[in-house]
Amino acid sequence: MAKDFNISDWARLEMLSLSPYTSARDTFTATEGEWTFLDANENPNASGVNRYPDPNQSKLKKRIAALRACDENQLLIGNGSDEILDLIFRAFCTPYKDEIIIMPPTYGMYKVLANINSVALVEVPLDKDFHLQTDKILASVTPNTKALMFCSPNNPSGNAFKKEAIQQLLDNFNGLVVIDEAYIDFCDFSSWSATLRTYPNLIVTQTLSKAFGMAGLRLGIAIASPEIISLLKRIKPPYNINTLSQEKAMQTLSDTAAVKSQIEESKSERNRLKKALASLSWVEKIYPSDANFLLVRVDDASKRYAELLAKNMVTRDRSSQENCKNCIRISIGTPKENNQFITACKSL
Ligand SMILES: *Cc1c(COP(=O)(O)O)cnc(C)c1O
Numbered sequence: 001m002a003k004d005f006n007i008s009d010w011a012r013l014e015m016l017s018l019s020p021y022t023s024a025r026d027t028f029t030a031t032e033g034e035w036t037f038l039d040a041n042e043n044p045n046a047s048g049v050n051r052y053p054d055p056n057q058s059k060l061k062k063r064i065a066a067l068r069a070c071d072e073n074q075l076l077i078g079n080g081s082d083e084i085l086d087l088i089f090r091a092f093c094t095p096y097k098d099e100i101i102i103m104p105p106t107y108g109m110y111k112v113l114a115n116i117n118s119v120a121l122v123e124v125p126l127d128k129d130f131h132l133q134t135d136k137i138l139a140s141v142t143p144n145t146k147a148l149m150f151c152s153p154n155n156p157s158g159n160a161f162k163k164e165a166i167q168q169l170l171d172n173f174n175g176l177v178v179i180d181e182a183y184i185d186f187c188d189f190s191s192w193s194a195t196l197r198t199y200p201n202l203i204v205t206q207t208l209s210k211a212f213g214m215a216g217l218r219l220g221i222a223i224a225s226p227e228i229i230s231l232l233k234r235i236k237p238p239y240n241i242n243t244l245s246q247e248k249a250m251q252t253l254s255d256t257a258a259v260k261s262q263i264e265e266s267k268s269e270r271n272r273l274k275k276a277l278a279s280l281s282w283v284e285k286i287y288p289s290d291a292n293f294l295l296v297r298v299d300d301a302s303k304r305y306a307e308l309l310a311k312n313m314v315t316r317d318r319s320s321q322e323n324c325k326n327c328i329r330i331s332i333g334t335p336k337e338n339n340q341f342i343t344a345c346k347s348l
Pocket residue numbers: 079080081082083107151155180182206207208209210215218219220
């Protein structure tokens with residue numbers, strides 16, 4: 001049975017009653033045919049980008065909806081998932097009053113966005129194996145808790161959280177559960193978006209920045225109920241996705257075979273890198289990964305980081321994160337890059 005979720009109990013009243021900016025391209029959308037556009041004060045000389053972009057990203061949305069098996073009205077496209085997360089804060093969290101719960105070590109943007117939006121942050125750390133402490137999370141909920149926000153697979157640890165744990169949170173928390181699935185394509189679990197009918201309080205965010213290889217375009221997506229999507233759409237900047245990004249994404253997504261084989265390669269390279277690292281004396285632990293990176297605990301992270309840097313290898317020292325002392329995060333490169341990395345590691 002579907003959970004009860006009434007958006008007006010959770011969204012900020014001023015956002016629900018906001019009348020959004022209507023752009024020229026909102027009031028008239030051309031389909032087929034020849035039109036003369038004298039409505040938006042653009043330069044009329046064609047250059048490929050002289051017109052404002054489609055504020056609804058209709059073509060791209062249709063393509064992504066097919067790819068992610070959801071309806072177009074369940075989909076929002078953002079200027080990176082960072083913009084989408086920011087919209088969620090602005091739509092649902094009243095500054096100086098509401099709070100959200102995050103589970104460190106986690107993606108750094110949640111804290112930054114909470115701070116920017118003056119929303120209090122409650123931190124319930126993952127356990128030492130980087131799994132959710134569901135009872136502690138639920139015990140930390142207060143009347144001002146608007147959202148639980150986490151990524152699965154998790155950054156920086158790499159693991160996906162257990163299905164039962166996420167389900168327990170969805171079943172027992174009535175506010176928003178935001179699951180950031182930036183790395184979903186590298187893992188063997190399917191997206192939580194398949195459970196949206198049961199959990200209307202769920203927002204799944206994904207991105208074209210990782211598996212799809214378009215980090216430079218800045219394209220993130222939210223999959224949620226049509227009610228939540230329509231609220232987020234009302235507050236988004238009208239032209240948040242530029243024309244070139246929409247066109248390039250359409251082009252890349254017209255044939256996903258290349259992306260699929262890159263994902264497979266990344267997964268097999270992940271295993272290869274894991275084996276190579278396991279044989280090194282200074283590597284103490286390699287955490288299980290469902291993503292395109294490995295978190296590795298070494299004897300001395302700042303030393304190994306510097307040594308690798310001296311060999312032109314850039315990794316990320318995550319030592320400052322909760323439970324990540326002496327941990328380095330390593331993204332999976334191309335087979336050639338990984339060979340170079342393994343050679344560099346062996347020479348330390
Ligand atoms: C990389 C990453 C993102 C990506 O954000 P974009 O703004 O879409 O590039 C989101 N969440 C997590 C956990 C990430 O690691």
